[in-house]
Amino acid sequence: MYFKDIIGQEDVKQKLIESACKGIVPHAQLLCETGGAGAFPLALAYARYLNCTNRGDADACGRCPSCVKYNEYAHPDLHFVYPIVAKKDKKKEVCDDYLAEWRPFLRSRTYFNLDNWLEAIDAGNSQPLIYSKESDEIVRKLSLRIYEAEYRILLIWLPEKLHPTCANKLLKIIEEPPQNTVILMVSEQPDLILGTIQSRSQRITIRPIAQEAIVASMLSQYGISPDDARHVAHLSGGNYLKAVEAISLGEEKEYFLELFKSMMRNSWARNVKGMKATADELASLGRERQKGFLSYCQHLIRENFVYRFQAPELNYMNAPEAGFSVKFSPFVNERNVFDLMDELAKAELHITQNVNAKMVFFDLSLQLTVLIKK
Numbered sequence: 478m479y480f481k482d483i484i485g486q487e488d489v490k491q492k493l494i495e496s497a498c499k500g501i502v503p504h505a506q507l508l509c510e511t512g513g514a515g516a517f518p519l520a521l522a523y524a525r526y527l528n529c530t531n532r533g534d535a536d537a538c539g540r541c542p543s544c545v546k547y548n549e550y551a552h553p554d555l556h557f558v559y560p561i562v563a564k565k566d567k568k569k570e571v572c573d574d575y576l577a578e579w580r581p582f583l584r585s586r587t588y589f590n591l592d593n594w595l596e597a598i599d600a601g602n603s604q605p606l607i608y609s610k611e612s613d614e615i616v617r618k619l620s621l622r623i624y625e626a627e628y629r630i631l632l633i634w635l636p637e638k639l640h641p642t643c644a645n646k647l648l649k650i651i652e653e654p655p656q657n658t659v660i661l662m663v664s665e666q667p668d669l670i671l672g673t674i675q676s677r678s679q680r681i682t683i684r685p686i687a688q689e690a691i692v693a694s695m696l697s698q699y700g701i702s703p704d705d706a707r708h709v710a711h712l713s714g715g716n717y718l719k720a721v722e723a724i725s726l727g728e729e730k731e732y733f734l735e736l737f738k739s740m741m742r743n744s745w746a747r748n749v750k751g752m753k754a755t756a757d758e759l760a761s762l763g764r765e766r767q768k769g770f771l772s773y774c775q776h777l778i779r780e781n782f783v784y785r786f787q788a789p790e791l792n793y794m795n796a797p798e799a800g801f802s803v804k805f806s807p808f809v810n811e812r813n814v815f816d817l818m819d820e821l822a823k824a825e826l827h828i829t830q831n832v833n834a835k836m837v838f839f840d841l842s843l844q845l846t847v848l849i850k851k
């Protein structure tokens with residue numbers, strides 16, 4: 478990870494570069510963001526820059542022995558702490574047990590969130606944590622002599638997931654830091670971190686990525702049109718992960734959009750056979766997906782109602798959805814929008830209450846035949 482890999486955030490990069498060049502490096506720093514803004518890659522690029530023996534004005538050299546080890550995230554003085562799911566049978570209880578997954582994960586992407594990581598390690602439904610056992614590991618690592626680096630780095634991703642025992646050990650370390658050790662913490666929910674850790678760390682706020690920076694990155698990386706790039710940047714709210722998500726509908730949403738279209742078309746045409754077929758298909762999905770579909774329908778109804786006002790800053794649809802809205806939006810108006818939302822919410826409630834799904838979706842289609850013509 479280099480500074481050049483991070484989209485926007487020029488002011489923060491400059492601050493970190495200055496800190497390294499002047500040798501004024503606080504031993505505990507807390508980078509806070511709301512997600513997808515680049516706090517983790519910034520911390521990693523900063524760590525690399527701090528230890529590069531041939532620093533340029535704007536970035537690390539990429540060739541010195543330190544940089545080469547950073548390329549593999551395998552520098553002996555670079556330690557990672559991150560949430561994991563303990564699997565006792567597989568002897569996975571501390572972060573280092575997951576290094577074989579963690580390093581390729583980092584190499585494969587610049588931006589990620591906790592869900593991406595949990596998916597990469599097949600976490601299932603278990604709650605990710607930084608377990609109390611990790612505190613012994615941290616103490617052990619920091620009590621070793623520094624091998625070769627100018628700064629030993631302890632990079633803690635999501636300290637809000639620290640087990641209290643671990644947080645208290647960390648606090649002691651922050652109070653009496655070992656020499657030349659820099660603790661970089663990257664948090665998305667800093668309010669959940671032990672107050673005493675917060676107050677003893679230098680806080681760096683990473684704001685959402687500037688719209689222009691996202692537009693530029695979408696143009697160069699995805700080759701979409703300037704209009705689409707601006708639209709995507711608006712949808713993202715400065716979160717790079719959301720921008721990427723907005724470019725392509727997820728497969729699930731694409732499927733839901735098709736189901737929504739056929740449900741609406743059948744109801745408009747009073748095609749009972751079609752209504753029944755769509756209801757059967759929806760009934761074959763699991764309950765969670767049925768609920769997901771119904772809440773997606775409510776989102777589309779809202780967006781199609783707003784679409785009529787031709788105020789793009791109020792609209793949150795991606796390209797395939799907006800394409801459908803050109804023809805569909807005239808059917809959603811002030812005479813039926815509340816009833817449409819009510820019917821969809823009612824169907825969602827019935828699904829939650831385990832009412833027969835075929836009946837719920839067929840009944841919904843019948844209601845729609847009336848409402849859609851209002």
Ligand SMILES: [Zn+2]
Pocket residue numbers: 528529530531532537538539540541542543544
């Ligand atoms: Zn270097």
